[in-house]
Amino acid sequence: MSATTAIHDEHRDDFGAKMGMWLFLFTELLLFGGLFLVYTIYRFLNPEDFAHGGHELNLFVGTVNTVVLLTSSMTVAVSISAIQKGNKKLALSMLWVTIAAALVFMVNKYFEWGHKFEIGLYPGGDLFATLPPAERLFFLLYYFMTGLHGLHVIIGAILILFVIREINKGIIQHDNFAFHENAGLYWHLVDLIWIYLFPLMYLIH
Amino acid sequence: MSESITSVQHQSFYNVRPGFINWITSTDHKRIGLLYFYSISIFFFVGVVLGVLMRLELLNPGKDIMEAQTYNGIFTLHGVIMIFLFIIPGVPAVFGNFVMPLIIGAKDVSFPRINLLSWYLYVIGALFALSTLVFGDGIPDTGWTFYAPYSVKTGTNVTLAVLAAFILGFSSILTGLNFIVTIHRLRAPGMTWFKMPLFAWSLYATAWIQLLATPVIGITLLMIVAERTLGIGLFDPALGGDPILYQHLFWIYSHPAVYIMVLPAMGVVSEIIPVFSRRRIYGYKAIAFSSLAIAFVGYFVWGHHMFTSGMSGPARIIFSILTFLVAIPSGVKIFNWVATLYKGSITINPPMLYILAFIFQFMIGGLTGLVLGALATDVHVHDTYFVVAHFHYVMFGGTGFAFFGALHYWFPKIWGRMVNQKKATIAFYFMFVGFNTLYFPLFIAGMAGMPRRYYDYLPQFHNYNIISTVGSWILFVGFLFMIYNLLQSARNGEKASGNPYRALSLEWQTDSPPTVENFDKIPVVTEGPYEYKD
Numbered sequence: 001m002s003a004t005t006a007i008h009d010e011h012r013d014d015f016g017a018k019m020g021m022w023l024f025l026f027t028e029l030l031l032f033g034g035l036f037l038v039y040t041i042y043r044f045l046n047p048e049d050f051a052h053g054g055h056e057l058n059l060f061v062g063t064v065n066t067v068v069l070l071t072s073s074m075t076v077a078v079s080i081s082a083i084q085k086g087n088k089k090l091a092l093s094m095l096w097v098t099i100a101a102a103l104v105f106m107v108n109k110y111f112e113w114g115h116k117f118e119i120g121l122y123p124g125g126d127l128f129a130t131l132p133p134a135e136r137l138f139f140l141l142y143y144f145m146t147g148l149h150g151l152h153v154i155i156g157a158i159l160i161l162f163v164i165r166e167i168n169k170g171i172i173q174h175d176n177f178a179f180h181e182n183a184g185l186y187w188h189l190v191d192l193i194w195i196y197l198f199p200l201m202y203l204i205h
Numbered sequence: 206m207s208e209s210i211t212s213v214q215h216q217s218f219y220n221v222r223p224g225f226i227n228w229i230t231s232t233d234h235k236r237i238g239l240l241y242f243y244s245i246s247i248f249f250f251v252g253v254v255l256g257v258l259m260r261l262e263l264l265n266p267g268k269d270i271m272e273a274q275t276y277n278g279i280f281t282l283h284g285v286i287m288i289f290l291f292i293i294p295g296v297p298a299v300f301g302n303f304v305m306p307l308i309i310g311a312k313d314v315s316f317p318r319i320n321l322l323s324w325y326l327y328v329i330g331a332l333f334a335l336s337t338l339v340f341g342d343g344i345p346d347t348g349w350t351f352y353a354p355y356s357v358k359t360g361t362n363v364t365l366a367v368l369a370a371f372i373l374g375f376s377s378i379l380t381g382l383n384f385i386v387t388i389h390r391l392r393a394p395g396m397t398w399f400k401m402p403l404f405a406w407s408l409y410a411t412a413w414i415q416l417l418a419t420p421v422i423g424i425t426l427l428m429i430v431a432e433r434t435l436g437i438g439l440f441d442p443a444l445g446g447d448p449i450l451y452q453h454l455f456w457i458y459s460h461p462a463v464y465i466m467v468l469p470a471m472g473v474v475s476e477i478i479p480v481f482s483r484r485r486i487y488g489y490k491a492i493a494f495s496s497l498a499i500a501f502v503g504y505f506v507w508g509h510h511m512f513t514s515g516m517s518g519p520a521r522i523i524f525s526i527l528t529f530l531v532a533i534p535s536g537v538k539i540f541n542w543v544a545t546l547y548k549g550s551i552t553i554n555p556p557m558l559y560i561l562a563f564i565f566q567f568m569i570g571g572l573t574g575l576v577l578g579a580l581a582t583d584v585h586v587h588d589t590y591f592v593v594a595h596f597h598y599v600m601f602g603g604t605g606f607a608f609f610g611a612l613h614y615w616f617p618k619i620w621g622r623m624v625n626q627k628k629a630t631i632a633f634y635f636m637f638v639g640f641n642t643l644y645f646p647l648f649i650a651g652m653a654g655m656p657r658r659y660y661d662y663l664p665q666f667h668n669y670n671i672i673s674t675v676g677s678w679i680l681f682v683g684f685l686f687m688i689y690n691l692l693q694s695a696r697n698g699e700k701a702s703g704n705p706y707r708a709l710s711l712e713w714q715t716d717s718p719p720t721v722e723n724f725d726k727i728p729v730v731t732e733g734p735y736e737y738k739d
Contacts, residue, residue, distance in 0.1 A: 020315065031421075038454070
């Protein structure tokens with residue numbers, strides 16, 4: 001049993017911390033799972049309206065964001081490997097690239113949403129009111145799901161800023177990187193959810 | 206470890222860093238357990254008073270003490286408070302927090318700060334829920350299930366109540382997450398999975414349900430908020446939504462949630478029975494696995510809440526069969542507890558009385574649950590007082606009584622003093638008689654067709670309601686007397702030794718109340734917690 005029993009006098013338990021993070025990620029997946037379920041059912045019931053709604057989205061911006069987010073997931077992974085090998089400088093620069101990617105993603109999102117608001121394609125807007133009910137559902141789910149995802153991008157970026165601070169303070173090091181790994185796991189979750197959101201919203205016609 | 210900690214190690218956790226601010230910023234699992242206990246008790250009392258008022262209103266047909274709309278608000282708030290503020294966090298947040306780290310021989314939970322955060326979330330959620338009484342356009346009147354489309358359309362304060370449930374859900378998730386990691390990582394050396402006390406097993410199973418079911422209700426409730434604030438038809442059929450989808454999503458969480466409510470209580474029963482029967486628990490592994498089985502099968506039975514909502518025939522039959530399957534692990538537990546009592550050297554004292562009442566009442570509640578799980582009979586008794594009686598037998602007669610049993614059982618450990626046995630026994634009998642007088646007639650009224658949640662009823666149900674309301678008075682008197690006795694005992698009771706019951710589990714192998722770090726030396730476990738040899 002020694003492998004599964006932590007040493008009690010030491011307060012640090014990296015394995016436990018990581019386990020807690022994975023459990024938390026499960027809950028996040030289930031949170032989005034409820035939305036994916038609702039999306040699936042309404043798409044099944046109203047395939048045409050949903051397809052029409054999908055056409056309205058800006059495929060170019062969506063694709064750019066996908067590339068940006070996937071790249072940022074890689075940079076986070078690189079930064080973890082770097083800190084494990086003691087390369088603090090590389091780790092920090094990779095994390096800053098990740099933050100930059102998060103910024104690019106959110107700015108793109110801002111323009112994408114901003115454009116829709118301009119043409120009245122939002123709950124309460126003029127164009128929105130003319131749409132058939134099922135297409136309104138599509139856009140509500142679009143705003144709800146990508147909005148919740150965007151919130152996660154912001155939270156993830158804040159987490160990474162904390163990681164950067166702790167690396168600068170010398171707390172996160174080559175032999176103490178549980179928080180760094182956990183923040184990385186969270187960032188991968190943000191990525192993973194987008195990988196499903198992107199085709200569901202932008203690609204399926 | 207710093208020297209200051211070492212020097213205070215032998216003191217009771219009450220004496221080190223006293224004062225209100227130090228309590229509400231403490232990450233000690235014992236203090237957080239007590240913070241939960243005091244806050245939960247307040248809300249429970251509010252819920253009880255609302256329940257007594259409802260019963261008073263139903264004493265006679267027509268108006269007695271309140272208007273119909275007030276009644277709708279009160280039964281909704283009674284449900285929200287009792288479900289989200291008392292029975293879901295009750296046993297795990299109070300006794301799970303206080304006892305679980307002790308019982309597995311740990312100094313604290315894995316994430317003490319997250320533990321404190323979960324209490325803050327609980328308090329914020331509770332204040333949201335209670336604020337619906339004061340602010341806005343009236344108390345929510347949807348029932349605790351917030352069924353759409355009514356919850357989307359009603360002018361009352363549903364948004365606040367729904368947000369409250371959302372926040373409380375997060376509190377519950379964090380507690381579950383903490384317990385899973387704690388049980389995996391912090392068991393005392395030598396405590397293998399099958400030497401772990403059954404209370405910890407039941408919390409473990411519960412924690413998985415909290416973790417995997419709660420996010421679904423969280424997002425569903427957010428959708429209700431979005432629908433109310435943005436005016437879009439996610440669930441409103443007039444705008445293209447599907448109200449049945451809301452019911453599915455709601456019960457995907459809320460059915461597993463009834464196992465969040467009852468499993469920890471079953472863990473309490475499994476702790477108390479062997480101690481006062483002086484016997485090894487019968488079928489340890491069967492009880493441990495039945496907790497996991499209940500948690501697992503419990504995910505797949507939500508449809509039985511919707512037999513009359515218009516699901517397809519095959520779906521209803523499958524949900525009905527699965528519902529019957531859940532009864533098996535529950536039955537396994539009941540048989541094992543009774544087999545433990547068999548030829549035991551039984552001490553009848555207040556904790557044991559509450560636990561025996563649990564078995565009696567939970568069996569009535571469980572068996573009537575099968576009446577509701579069977580398709581044909583459910584269609585007859587659906588949405589009648591039969592459901593109300595069943596639910597209260599399981600939740601109050603089961604979990605509620607186990608909560609009181611746990612309170613009396615761990616009282617010496619928590620407050621360091623013994624409970625006055627005689628007064629506690631009198632209070633118990635009042636509550637037992639009152640409870641059964643209150644809820645048993647409702648089974649018959651429901652069978653006869655009295656619909657639930659109605660403000661008024663037909664004259665032929667009058668007698669049942671008179672008996673029931675009188676029962677609520679007896680129960681309330683017993684409840685007040687129990688509180689009085691516990692308060693008295695906490696102040697003037699006889700000082701308790703570390704292990705007044707000669708129990709074998711680890712929480713009794715330290716001082717009462719425990720020292721700051723629980724154990725002077727982390728115990729090494731060599732045999733199971735129920736190896737009674739006398």
